[in-house]
Amino acid sequence: MIDTIIFDFGDVFINLDKKATPAALKKLGLEKWSTQIDSLNFNFEKGLITRTDFLQGLNKLVPNATQEEVLEAWNGVLLDFPMYRLEFLEKLSKKYRLFLLSNTDSIHINHFRERNGEEFYNRFRNCFKKVYFSYDLGMRKPDEEIYKFIIQENNLNPETTLFVDDNFDNIKSAEKVGLQVWHLLKGTEDVIELFEKVKL
Numbered sequence: 666m667i668d669t670i671i672f673d674f675g676d677v678f679i680n681l682d683k684k685a686t687p688a689a690l691k692k693l694g695l696e697k698w699s700t701q702i703d704s705l706n707f708n709f710e711k712g713l714i715t716r717t718d719f720l721q722g723l724n725k726l727v728p729n730a731t732q733e734e735v736l737e738a739w740n741g742v743l744l745d746f747p748m749y750r751l752e753f754l755e756k757l758s759k760k761y762r763l764f765l766l767s768n769t770d771s772i773h774i775n776h777f778r779e780r781n782g783e784e785f786y787n788r789f790r791n792c793f794k795k796v797y798f799s800y801d802l803g804m805r806k807p808d809e810e811i812y813k814f815i816i817q818e819n820n821l822n823p824e825t826t827l828f829v830d831d832n833f834d835n836i837k838s839a840e841k842v843g844l845q846v847w848h849l850l851k852g853t854e855d856v857i858e859l860f861e862k863v864k865l
Contacts, residue, residue, distance in 0.1 A: 667761070667845065667865045669821055673806075673830040674767035676851045678754070678789075679777065680744040689738035690723075693730040702726065709770045712800040716771055740776045751789060753857045758792040765796040766815065766828075768805045774798060795819065806830070807838035816842065827863060829856065 675681045687698050702723070709719040723735050730738075757763065778786045790796055797815060799805040804814065816823060823843030830836055836848045847863045849856060859865075 667825055667827045667863075669762040669764070669819075669826040670757070671764045671766050671815065671826060671828045671844070672856070673832070673835065673849075674765060674769065676831040677829060677849055677856050678750050679746040681742050682744055683742060685741035686738055689741045690727060690735075693727040693734055693738060695727050699726075706770075707805075709772075710768050710799045710805050712803050719770070719772070736772065739772060743773060743776060743780075746777070746781060746785075746789075750856055751785070751792075753859075754792045755788065757859070763793045764815065764819070765793045766806070766811070767797070768799045770800050806832070806835040809838050809842055812839050812842045812844060816844075827865070829859070 672678070687695075690698075705714070705719055705722045708714045709716075714722075720732055720735060720739075723739065724730065724732055727735060754763070797811075799811070802811060802814070804811040806812075812828070815821065816826070824845070826844055827847060828836070828839040828844040829847045829849055830839070831849045831851045833848060836846045839846050845863075847859070849862075854862065
């Protein structure tokens, strides 16, 4: 019997276009996506470098672009957050303990907050007992330590806790620590189908 649900954010609630940022950076002069960008992203998502360091690092790869253009390109990945998903989440929060666990950075979260407005953002946050962003924790999925931390901090029972994510690697590592899982398939499934896809 599931009593707790841990949700991912991107492509579960907010829609993403993962090709948008590489395409936008290419227009700004980026020759090709590199391990250097992946490293910058990884370190920023873990809170190991500052916003300024991250943007300066990206800017070096597209030196003819302004920092504002780089920022806009970086936020290009973020699309819409349909209201029907928020309404579903609000109903769900009345019956289950909900947590959010997202690999993300401060730029993306601030952009989401500004674009959707404080009311929407607060309604979303208030659905969860606690919100966990990788850049605050210094950890990121799929490292098992991040799941273990949340389980221990909130005294969760993995057998009655469901983890929902669209990334297969994240799902596999969550299974290893004993969590129940739903690998949500982007494009063919929607989080509001939860009760149809998972036995709660």
